[in-house]
Amino acid sequence: MSKSRISLLFVVALSLAAAGSPSAANSDAMTGVTPEFKHIGKLAFGPEGVIFAADGQEVTITALQLGDQMAGGAPGTQDVPAIDRKIAGLLGIDAENLIITDMVVDPNTRNTWISVMRGLGAASTPVLVRVDGAGELEVISFDNVRYMRIGVPNPPPAETPLVLADGRSIPVPNYPDTVDPAGLMGVQTITHMAYVDGNLFVSGLSNEEFASKMRVIPYPFRTADRGTSVEIYHGAHGQLETFSPVFTFVPYEIDGEPSIVASYLCTPLVKFPISALQPGGKIQGTTIAEFGNRNRPLDMIVYEKDGQDYILLSNNQRGVMKVPTEPFAEAVGIDEHVPDTAGVPFETIASMQGVRQLDLLDASRAMLLVEAAGGGFNLEAAALP
């Protein structure tokens, strides 16, 4: 019984689909007012008054310089049941025609920001919504908003093949207009962003042979470089993987070393030293855990409780996992096939079910977007486990 089905299913694809490659976006920054988006996906907060919004279709990142408009009416975020129906109602559509693409909490105001696509298909409109401490929903107008935008260089082709063990391949779409938002893989052009000390870290795929990239883009934007290829050994697949993007990550200091803790499809947990991220280079991260197959990691936060640091990792299939960070420094890299889970210990939080979005609300609570019992989503705070 030791044969793993996944060893059959996933093998590294070293060649990229040639068809339908979108043109490379400009990697020089531009500024303007009243930004327009084709798609709005991942969000991250920048220096005060700035929120970054990724356009996964155009493969650009826009810094919205909202200034005083960042704050809602009341600080904090009040729980909002049926948040998807309420946002849809505000936008004049049925909730079936709304796609929530990200949810983040402003570390200054503790308001929650939600990116959505209003409508499905070609005519859909990107919208940014803020929820405040009174539960008020505010659609953020882009009119007259100053912005700075940068294109991510070498965006990926339309599809990147996932090659099965016997050579058959599955073309996996990368762009939002061809990705099922509820599917396993998700949008792969820009998968996650985090801002630390003047740098925006951006993960996603590129059009290069070693497709999985981590980019470090200084803000204010000037130019974006080719990024660093981030290869890992994926124990669950028994392979080196270069085609699969980091789906979520957090910057975190491990034993004094500023690092990135990242997770990939089928859930390896990997650490990279930030100092190793060199434009045009290729690094291999250290795989410190395998959290299981047939799973996409969604969001990751770091928090402290009772003097210990933890990572909370939400997943599309395997629930929410609490991972103590203390063993990270000494953890031995996984370099052989593992059938299921291995590496640093974790605990699956039984009380957190159906979590689709996760961010840190404050020192003791997480903000969750949770599947509601009767369908749809609730926005609710939960005590950090």
Next chain:
Amino acid sequence: MRLTAGAAALAAALAFAPACSQPSGQEPGRFDGEARVRLNATSSGRLAIDVEGLPARDLATLEQDPPARDAWQALLRIEVARSGQASTALPPVLGDYAVLDGALRFTPRFPFDPGQRYEVAFDPSLLPSAARDSTPSPLRPIRTIIEAPAPDRAPSTRVAAVYPSALEVPENHLRLYIVFSAPMGLGAAGPYIRLVDEHGGPLADPFLPLDVDLWNEDRTRFTVLYDPGRVKRGILPNEEMGRPLAEGQTYALEIDAGWRDAEGQPLAAPFRREFRVGPPQEHALDPGDWRLEVPAGGTRDPLAVDFPAALDYGLLHRALRVAADGRPLAGEIRVEREETRWLFTPYAPWRPGEHQLVAAATLEDVAGNRIGRPFEVDASTGPDAPRASGARVPFLIAE
């Protein structure tokens, strides 16, 4: 454009409440005691909701001293109409209020969604005159439903074909193609496809739960993979659950009409296709078994290739071609006789001489068997397992 069509059809879409069903024949601005709600097109072509027949002095006050958003929304509240038993209180639809052409106008921030129903509530007791004079408004409150005109088309997209097209498939059948008559929309396909046994009971998890939508470029062909872990013997899920299909049984593929096309319309009809399951096909492909019908030089007659058993429909279109002098010939491919015949018609007439039928290593039959490598290779064989190879079958075009 759906909305342009909607604007043109707005008159037909008016949904009057009983209180506002009178024709609007009064002089402009004259108060006749009846307010009406209408869907009108703005000068920019966007649909807006107008309340007509309001007292002129109320309109003048609202124009000169516009109230705050909350007060506007209390006076005229537009909400997405709730369907079924949903009880969630919804916020009013976001939009701008103004007095225009003798009416109170609500213009939504985002265009009304074609086919969407909206609840409209007008409360005349909150008009400035009623509030100021503390006298009940002679106008009656209005509660009505307005439907934004739906695109002028009925569902028309159909399942055009399913491959393999034979009525019997081998037990280790690996891949299905569903071909649609028009491009399909985004969204998970999983809920709309099911496989049922002869008693109509759905099969549990027959398909690869990768959740990746496997579409061709124009989203007219969808690929369904049976879970190879269940098809392949000796792999954990196969040992636990067995193959999804069993020899001798009859199944049906059912496709729900709720699957939306690129226009957001459901399918014109549900689809159902029954098939029998025959013995597994477990041998590697052998091009020596293929029979070629070679056309004459100077013609554009097709080259026909017959296979002893059906090959994979999708791969027949991209893993098989014709070459001459080491270069591929341009032409048209057709697949016939339940995927046991492949026809190639060149764009230019055949030139006499040596040609080759070139099969890529990826070519498979419906059970995943390749040239030189059956699908059922023991996974433990490791590097010694036979590798699939491509093949070149020479043929001569005569003078």
